Amino acid sequence: MRREAPQRLRDYAPIVWPGAMLVVFFLIPFATMIAVSFFHRDPGAFYTPGFELANYQRFLTAFFGGILGFSLFLAVLVALVAVAIAFPFVWSLVRLPRRAQVGWLIAVLSVLSLSEVIIGFAWSTLFSRTAGLTNLLVLVGVMDHPVALTPGFGAVLAAMVYQALPYTVLVLYPALARLDPALTEAARTMGANPVQAFLTVVVPTCRNTIVATLVIVFVFALGSYLLPQILGRPRQWTLSVIITDQAIYQANMPFAAAMAVLLVVVTLAMVGLAARLGRREGAQ
Amino acid sequence: MIGRLWRLGVGIFLALPLIVVAGVSINEQQSLSFPPRGLSVHWYAQIFTDAGWRAALLNSLWLAAASAALAVSIALPLAWFLWRRVAPWARVVQLLGIAPFILPPVITALGFLSFWSMTGLYGRLWTAAISHGIFFTTLPLVTLTLGFSAIDRSLAEAAATMGADDRQVFRTVVLPLITPYLVSGFAFVFVLSLNEYIVAYMTVGFVMETLPIKIFNALRYGYTPTMASVSVLFVAIAAVVFGLVAWFGNLPRLLGAPGEAEH
Numbered sequence: 001m002r003r004e005a006p007q008r009l010r011d012y013a014p015i016v017w018p019g020a021m022l023v024v025f026f027l028i029p030f031a032t033m034i035a036v037s038f039f040h041r042d043p044g045a046f047y048t049p050g051f052e053l054a055n056y057q058r059f060l061t062a063f064f065g066g067i068l069g070f071s072l073f074l075a076v077l078v079a080l081v082a083v084a085i086a087f088p089f090v091w092s093l094v095r096l097p098r099r100a101q102v103g104w105l106i107a108v109l110s111v112l113s114l115s116e117v118i119i120g121f122a123w124s125t126l127f128s129r130t131a132g133l134t135n136l137l138v139l140v141g142v143m144d145h146p147v148a149l150t151p152g153f154g155a156v157l158a159a160m161v162y163q164a165l166p167y168t169v170l171v172l173y174p175a176l177a178r179l180d181p182a183l184t185e186a187a188r189t190m191g192a193n194p195v196q197a198f199l200t201v202v203v204p205t206c207r208n209t210i211v212a213t214l215v216i217v218f219v220f221a222l223g224s225y226l227l228p229q230i231l232g233r234p235r236q237w238t239l240s241v242i243i244t245d246q247a248i249y250q251a252n253m254p255f256a257a258a259m260a261v262l263l264v265v266v267t268l269a270m271v272g273l274a275a276r277l278g279r280r281e282g283a284q
Numbered sequence: 285m286i287g288r289l290w291r292l293g294v295g296i297f298l299a300l301p302l303i304v305v306a307g308v309s310i311n312e313q314q315s316l317s318f319p320p321r322g323l324s325v326h327w328y329a330q331i332f333t334d335a336g337w338r339a340a341l342l343n344s345l346w347l348a349a350a351s352a353a354l355a356v357s358i359a360l361p362l363a364w365f366l367w368r369r370v371a372p373w374a375r376v377v378q379l380l381g382i383a384p385f386i387l388p389p390v391i392t393a394l395g396f397l398s399f400w401s402m403t404g405l406y407g408r409l410w411t412a413a414i415s416h417g418i419f420f421t422t423l424p425l426v427t428l429t430l431g432f433s434a435i436d437r438s439l440a441e442a443a444a445t446m447g448a449d450d451r452q453v454f455r456t457v458v459l460p461l462i463t464p465y466l467v468s469g470f471a472f473v474f475v476l477s478l479n480e481y482i483v484a485y486m487t488v489g490f491v492m493e494t495l496p497i498k499i500f501n502a503l504r505y506g507y508t509p510t511m512a513s514v515s516v517l518f519v520a521i522a523a524v525v526f527g528l529v530a531w532f533g534n535l536p537r538l539l540g541a542p543g544e545a546e547h
Contacts, residue, residue: 001440092287174540223388
């Protein structure tokens with residue numbers, strides 16, 4: 001069936017419900033949030049309508065600049081580690097027989113769908129003194145007594161990589177599954193070992209895919225709202241955590257909304273970058 | 285060889301926290317210890333016998349079912365329209381369907397919080413179902429778009445030539461072909477809604493506890509092994525649902541790998 005332009009009014013019928021739902025319940029709430037970011041905070045009653053830039057000005061202080069800087073740094077680090085682990089993994093995964101791939105994909109999807117609450121709880125248990133990893137090290141005689149590995153930067157990083165890894169795998173999977181399996185054959189016949197072939201042929205070929213994936217995972221990691229709070233110290237709180245904190249516990253919706261708008265701007269700039277890179281890849 | 289070792293390492297990394305959680309969930313006493321002391325399935329029974337946990341489980345289940353139904357009802361006509369019609373402006377609607385999933389979840393959650401409190405509906409239970417339905421529309425939209433792209437247009441063309449109108453073509457040709465993608469889209473939303481915390485918390489967190497909200501609240505006031513048993517239950521539910529999707533459909537194809545014929 002050819003695609004045709006809609007001619008009669010009736011042809012538009014299918015898009016009425018989706019369009020109305022998305023405009024009313026996504027676009028309007030989004031606009032509401034932007035409006036609230038200009039409102040005046042009223043400690044007694046949440047906020048009063050108005051127009052002021054105070055909420056944005058407050059963000060320009062060194063304290064919140066530091067939080068933004070740390071959030072970006074942490075998200076970049078998580079993206080780098082996740083892609084470094086996931087890329088070789090996916091490359092070896094797409095080479096497996098279909099059945100084995102399905103098993104791995106089910107496992108990856110199951111971890112991907114895990115609630116951030118559960119991931120935070122699981123890692124705080126794994127890093128705890130009484131039930132944690134260090135008990136195993138004591139058991140095999142490497143350590144004298146178990147210690148707590150949380151709260152701390154390492155715990156936040158480990159859990160955020162854990163959260164981002166399944167997502168990274170699923171972003172890379174279609175790209176690598178479509179790659180010509182014979183890609184490394186020439187290098188192998190010339191005597192390169194698998195690692196050399198992987199590093200000198202596969203990685204350079206997928207350079208743009210890797211960069212685009214880094215950006216996508218970076219944006220994903222920016223969204224982590226609980227792990228820094230559960231596993232880190234207050235100085236490891238990221239923008240997403242602070243936004244939640246301001247909105248719920250400090251009842252300062254206008255300021256939370258202003259920070260959220262800033263987060264959107266950063267995110268959109270990054271997604272735009274990823275789209276550009278993706279297009280260049282497609283053009284090649 | 286190196287590939288196998290790498291996969292093993294990733295497998296251990298993914299499994300390790302879950303193994304420890306499964307371990308503490310069978311502790312006999314209410315203590316956080318691993319390896320577990322004593323053996324008891326008491327904390328699994330508690331999910332169903334304790335009134336608070338059972339209520340949270342039921343809340344999560346109806347929320348997941350309602351939001352999955354809503355997300356599919358939005359994504360299906362949209363994907364059909366995009367496949368059937370040439371209408372560049374419809375891409376804007378498509379973008380609206382994808383945006384909630386790309387933006388950091390806090391943004392969408394905050395948008396809903398301001399919207400529902402502005403309209404005076406804040407705290408009604410059904411607002412959570414609408415919020416989750418919109419938040420997860422992306423998933424069935426992606427699976428269905430993939431499903432439509434796999435349909436051979438000449439099949440629908442043949443039906444149209446024989447005199448079928450759009451409605452008949454949709455019902456007799458298109459729908460049977462995209463049912464696997466429809467079901468998996470529903471399954472994805474169901475599992476992710478079950479696990480979702482921030483949007484649920486910002487919309488109905490003060491009046492209703494879903495399981496993730498209950499786990500988080502419990503986490504703030506100390507530790508109970510039921511948190512661990514619920515976590516294990518959730519991993520099991522996800523594995524079963526995605527296992528079923530893989531059984532009845534083509535999971536690699538659904539996640540973007542080329543079909544076997546293309547290779």
